[in-house]
Amino acid sequence: SxxxxxxxxxxxxxxxxxxxxKAGAKLKGAPFAP
Structure with missing residues (x-):
C-alpha cells in the first residue's frame, strides 16, 4: 500500500x-468495517 x-x-x-x-482493491465485510 x-x-x-x-x-x-x-x-x-x-x-x-x-x-x-490487486493493489488498491477495497475488501468488504465485517472485519474491514470502520
Missing amino acids: TKPVPFVLEMNVGWFAKRGI
Whole structure:
C-alpha cells in the first residue's frame, strides 16, 4: 500500500492473483468495517 492501512493480510503465494485481487482493491465485510 502507498498509504497506512489498519490491517495486513498474510496469504499463501498466488492467493490474491487466483482471486483477481490487486493493489488498491477495497475488501468488504465485517472485519474491514470502520
